[in-house]
Amino acid sequence: MLFYDVESRLEKIKQQLNSSSDVGTRIIQKSTAKVGIVYLRSMVDSALFADGICRPIIESQHVDIENLSSKISAAQITQASFDQACEKVLAGNVVILISEQENILAVDILKYPARIPSEPPTSSVIQGPREGFTEDIRTNITLIRRRFYNKNLVLKDLFVGKYSHTRITLAYLKGVANKQVVDEITKKLESIKVDGIIDSHYIIKHLEKHPRSLFKQVGSMEKPDIIAAKILEGRVAIIVDGSPIVLTLPFLFFEEVQASNDYYNSYIYASFIRCVRLFAIIIAVVVPGIYIALRVFHQNIIPIKFLITITNTTKGLPFTPFLEMLFISLLFQILYEVSLRLPSYLGLATSIVGALILGDTGVKAGLISPPGVIIVALAKIALYTVPEQAYQLTILQYLFLFIGGSLGMLGIVGLLVYLVVYLASIDGYGAPYLAPYAPRVYSDLNDALLMQPTNQMKFRPQSFKNRNKTRQK
Amino acid sequence: MNQTISARQTAILASILLFANKILVLPSLLYEISSADGFFIFITLLATEFIILFIFFKIKTIFPRENFYQIIKQYFGIITAKLFYFLLILYFFFKILLIFNISYMYFHIQVYIDAAYYLFLFCFLVIMTTCVFRGIRPLARGAEFFYFLIISCLIFIILLSFANYDRFPLFFDSNPANYFKGVFNNLFCFGDMLVLFVIMDRVQLKRKDKTMFLRYVFTSAIILLLIYFMFYSIFGQTSFIHKNAISDIITFSYRFIDLGRLDIIAIITVMFLSFLQLSVYFFAFCQCFMSLFSKLSLTYTVCVFDLAFVAVVASSVVNYLTAINLGTTVMCYFALVLHFVLPILVLCFAKFRRQR
Numbered sequence: 001m002l003f004y005d006v007e008s009r010l011e012k013i014k015q016q017l018n019s020s021s022d023v024g025t026r027i028i029q030k031s032t033a034k035v036g037i038v039y040l041r042s043m044v045d046s047a048l049f050a051d052g053i054c055r056p057i058i059e060s061q062h063v064d065i066e067n068l069s070s071k072i073s074a075a076q077i078t079q080a081s082f083d084q085a086c087e088k089v090l091a092g093n094v095v096i097l098i099s100e101q102e103n104i105l106a107v108d109i110l111k112y113p114a115r116i117p118s119e120p121p122t123s124s125v126i127q128g129p130r131e132g133f134t135e136d137i138r139t140n141i142t143l144i145r146r147r148f149y150n151k152n153l154v155l156k157d158l159f160v161g162k163y164s165h166t167r168i169t170l171a172y173l174k175g176v177a178n179k180q181v182v183d184e185i186t187k188k189l190e191s192i193k194v195d196g197i198i199d200s201h202y203i204i205k206h207l208e209k210h211p212r213s214l215f216k217q218v219g220s221m222e223k224p225d226i227i228a229a230k231i232l233e234g235r236v237a238i239i240v241d242g243s244p245i246v247l248t249l250p251f252l253f254f255e256e257v258q259a260s261n262d263y264y265n266s267y268i269y270a271s272f273i274r275c276v277r278l279f280a281i282i283i284a285v286v287v288p289g290i291y292i293a294l295r296v297f298h299q300n301i302i303p304i305k306f307l308i309t310i311t312n313t314t315k316g317l318p319f320t321p322f323l324e325m326l327f328i329s330l331l332f333q334i335l336y337e338v339s340l341r342l343p344s345y346l347g348l349a350t351s352i353v354g355a356l357i358l359g360d361t362g363v364k365a366g367l368i369s370p371p372g373v374i375i376v377a378l379a380k381i382a383l384y385t386v387p388e389q390a391y392q393l394t395i396l397q398y399l400f401l402f403i404g405g406s407l408g409m410l411g412i413v414g415l416l417v418y419l420v421v422y423l424a425s426i427d428g429y430g431a432p433y434l435a436p437y438a439p440r441v442y443s444d445l446n447d448a449l450l451m452q453p454t455n456q457m458k459f460r461p462q463s464f465k466n467r468n469k470t471r472q473k
Numbered sequence: 474m475n476q477t478i479s480a481r482q483t484a485i486l487a488s489i490l491l492f493a494n495k496i497l498v499l500p501s502l503l504y505e506i507s508s509a510d511g512f513f514i515f516i517t518l519l520a521t522e523f524i525i526l527f528i529f530f531k532i533k534t535i536f537p538r539e540n541f542y543q544i545i546k547q548y549f550g551i552i553t554a555k556l557f558y559f560l561l562i563l564y565f566f567f568k569i570l571l572i573f574n575i576s577y578m579y580f581h582i583q584v585y586i587d588a589a590y591y592l593f594l595f596c597f598l599v600i601m602t603t604c605v606f607r608g609i610r611p612l613a614r615g616a617e618f619f620y621f622l623i624i625s626c627l628i629f630i631i632l633l634s635f636a637n638y639d640r641f642p643l644f645f646d647s648n649p650a651n652y653f654k655g656v657f658n659n660l661f662c663f664g665d666m667l668v669l670f671v672i673m674d675r676v677q678l679k680r681k682d683k684t685m686f687l688r689y690v691f692t693s694a695i696i697l698l699l700i701y702f703m704f705y706s707i708f709g710q711t712s713f714i715h716k717n718a719i720s721d722i723i724t725f726s727y728r729f730i731d732l733g734r735l736d737i738i739a740i741i742t743v744m745f746l747s748f749l750q751l752s753v754y755f756f757a758f759c760q761c762f763m764s765l766f767s768k769l770s771l772t773y774t775v776c777v778f779d780l781a782f783v784a785v786v787a788s789s790v791v792n793y794l795t796a797i798n799l800g801t802t803v804m805c806y807f808a809l810v811l812h813f814v815l816p817i818l819v820l821c822f823a824k825f826r827r828q829r
Contacts, residue, residue, distance in 0.1 A: 150727060297584065297585060297588060298585075300584070300734075301737050302732045304736075318663075353757050383811060399533060407595070408585065408592075408594060409595055409740070410580060410585070410592070411596055413741060413748065414596050414597075414599070414744075414748055417604070417615065417745065417752075418603055418604060418749040419612075420615045420618050420619065421607050421611045421612055421615035422603075423601075423605045423608060424607075424612075424615050424618065425607045425611035434614060434618060437618055438617045438618035439481075439614055439617060440481065
C-alpha cells in the first residue's frame with residue numbers, strides 16, 4: 001500500500017522538520033519489509049543508536065512492531081501514530097517506520113552535553129549535601145526522586161512555549177501539598193503563552209501574584225536537599241528543563257533569612273546566625289539613609305565626639321552629603337558590575353583600581369569622606385548575607401538614601417511602615433508574605449527567625465494551606 | 474474587597490490606638506488643670522476606654538457580622554444614621570488633625586529644628602494615603618508586625634527613666650471641680666476604641682477571644698499608667714512645663730546621661746505610633762465617608778480628605794495651639810455623644826429588641 005510506504009513517510013517527516021541539517025535518516029532493507037529510521041543527530045546517543053537500535057533491526061528475522069519492540073533493548077520504547085512522529089523526533093527519540101505498518105516505534109535515546117551535579121556557587125555549605133541541580137531536567141528529577149522512596153511524590157509534566165516547547169515538571173507530595181495550590185499553579189503554567197522558556201526565571205513573573213512588585217514572590221533554589229525539604233513541608237517545586245534553578249511555591253519573606261546550613265548546625269547557632277542575617281538586611285537597607293538623615297536633618301542627636309569626627313572629615317567636600325553618598329554608592333555599583341563581567345584574571349586589577357585608586361585617592365583628594373566610604377562599604381557588604389535578595393535590597397538602599405536625604409528620619413520610618421504594610425498585603429497562593437509574624441502563626445515560630453531543634457518541629461508550616469499538619473510524632 | 478482581620482490584630486490595633494494623643498502633651502495638660510490629681514483624671518478617662526470596649530463587645534456579640542451604619546439605620550432610621558456618621562467623619566478628621574499637630578510639634582522640637590511644616594504634611598499624608606489604599610488587613614498586619622517593637626521600646630523607656638518618688642506631688646491638692654472639668658475637657662483625647670465600631674463588620678471576634686483582647690489593651694493601659702506615674706514622679710511641681718512626656722522622662726534622667734541622647738528611642742517609637750494611628754484613623758474616616766456617600770469610591774474619598782487636610786493645615790486654620798484648644802472645648806461635646814450616647818443607645822435598643 002503506497003500510504004504506508006517508508007520512503008515517502010521519511011520524506012514527509014524531513015519536510016516537517018524543514019530538512020534541517022541535523023536530521024538523520026536511514027533505510028534498512030530486510031527480506032520481508034523495509035525499515036526507515038529518522039532521528040536528530042544532535043540529540044541522540046550515537047553508540048546506543050548503532051548497538052541498541054540498528055543492530056537488532058539488522059539481525060532480526062521478522063520485522064514487525066511487536067517483534068522489534070522486544071528485540072530493541074536500548075531504552076524506553078513507545079508505539080505512536082505517524083502524526084506524532086515529528087514531535088517524537090524533536091523530543092530526542094529515534095523513530096522507526098516499518099513498511100506496511102501504520103504505527104511507528106519511538107525509542108528514547110536522548111543524549112546531549114550535560115554537566116555533572118556539583119556544588120552550586122550561590123549556596124555552598126560547610127556541612128551537608130554538596131550536590132546541586134544542573135541544566136538537565138532528568139538529572140534534576142533524579143536528584144529529587146532519590147530523596148523520596150515513596151509513591152506519593154507526584155511528578156507532573158507540562159510543555160510551555162510556542163517554539164521552545166520546554167518541559168516543566170511540577171513535583172509535590174500527594175496528601176501533603178494543597179490540591180488547590182497545585183491546580184492553581186498548573187492553571188497558571190498552562191495559561192503561559194510565550195515563544196519560549198529559556199530558563200526558570202522566564203516563568204517567575206507569570207507565577208507571581210504581584211508581577212510589578214520589587215519583591216521576590218517565588219522561591220528559587222539550586223540545591224536538591226532544600227527542594228526536598230520544601231516539598232516535605234507541602235510546597236510545590238517547579239523544575240524547568242535547561243535551568244539549574246528550581247522554583248518553589250508558596251513563598252514567604254522569611255524563607256530568605258533561612259539557609260540550608262541552619263539545619264545542619266546547632267539550632268542555637270542557627271538562630272543566632274538568622275538574627276545576624278536579618279540585622280545585616282536592616283543595615284544594608286537603612287544605614288546609608290540614616291547616615292544622610294543624621295547629617296542633613298538631625299545633627300543634634302549625633303553624639304558630640306562622633307559629630308566632631310564627621311565635621312572634621314567632611315570639611316571642604318565639594319558635594320552635599322546626599323550627593324557624596326550617591327557618588328560612593330554608584331562607584332561601588334559600577335565596580336560590582338565590572339567585576340561580574342570581567343574575566344577572573346582581571347579581578348585583582350579591578351580590586352586595586354576600586355579600593356586603592358578610586359577609594360583612597362578619592363578621600364585624599366577631598367572628593368569623598370572616610371565615614372561615607374565606611375558606611376557604603378558596610379551596607380554593600382551586608383547586602384550579600386542574603387545574596388538572593390541583593391538586587392531588591394540594592395533598590396531599597398537607594399530609595400532609603402533618597403528619602404533619608406530629603407525627609408530625614410520621619411521619612412525613613414514612614415517608608416518602613418509603608419513597606420511592611422505593602423509586604424503584608426501580598427498573599428501568594430494562600431500564604432501571607434510576612435507570615436509567621438504578620439499574621440502571627442505561633443506553630444511556625446519554631447522555624448522562623450529563632451529556631452527550635454528539628455525534633456521539636458512537630459508540625460508542617462501552617463502559614464500556608466497544607467493537607468497534612470503533622471510532620472512527626 | 475471586604476477584608477477581615479483577626480481578633481488578635483484588632484486587639485493590637487486597639488492597643489496601639491490607646492497611645493494616641495496621650496504620651497506627649499496630655500500629662501502636662503492634665504497637671505495644668507488639676508495638678509497631681511491629673512493622674513486621677515487620666516485613670517478615669519482610661520476607664521472610659523474600657524467602657525467603650527465593653528459596649529463594643531456586647532454589640533459585636535449581638536451583631537456578629539453587621540456593619541455599624543446598618544445597625545444605626547435599622548434602629549434609628551436613615552437620617553439619624555447619616556447624622557451620626559457625619560459627626561463621626563468630623564470626629565475622625567479632627568482626631569487626625571490633633572495627632573498630626575501634636576506629633577509635628579514634638580518632632581519639630583526634638584529632631585527637626587529647621588524643617589518646614591510641609592515636610593511633615595508630605596510625609597504623613599503620603600504614608601497614610603498609601604496605607605489606606607492597601608486596606609485594613611495589611612494595616613492590621615503591619616501593626617501586628619511592629620507591635621512587639623513598639624511595646625518593647627516603651628517598656629525600655631520606662632526602665633531607663635529614673636523615678637524620684639520624693640518629688641511625687643501630693644494628691645487631692647486641687648479643687649474637686651477641677652477634676653470633673655479635666656475629665657470633661659479631655660474626653661476627646663480618649664475614646665480611641667470608637668474606631669472598632671466603624672470596622673466592626675471586618676473583625677472576626679469570638680467569645681473566647683475577649684480575654685486575649687483585654688490582655689492586649691490592659692498591657693497598653695498599664696504602660697500608659699507607668700508613663701504617667703514616672704512623669705509626675707520625675708517632674709513633680711514642674712510637670713506643666715514638660716510638653717513631650719515620653720522624651721522628657723528619659724532626657725531628664727541622669728542615670729544614663731553618658732550614653733548620649735537616648736530619647737531617640739522615644740522619638741522613633743512615636744514616629745511608628747503616629748504613622749500607624751493616623752493610618753487607622755484615616756481608614757476609619759474613609760469607611761464613614763463611604764457609608765455616608767455610598768456611591769463614592771475609595772479614591773474619591775481619599776482625594777476629598779487629602780485636599781481638605783492640606784487646605785486646613787496649609788491655611789493654618791488649625792495649628793498646634795488651636796488643635797489643642799478645640800480638642801478641649803468644642804470637640805468634648807462630639808466626644809460625649811459619640812463615645813457614650815451613641816453606643817449606649819444602640820446597645821439598649823438592641824437588647825430591648827432582642828428581648829421582645
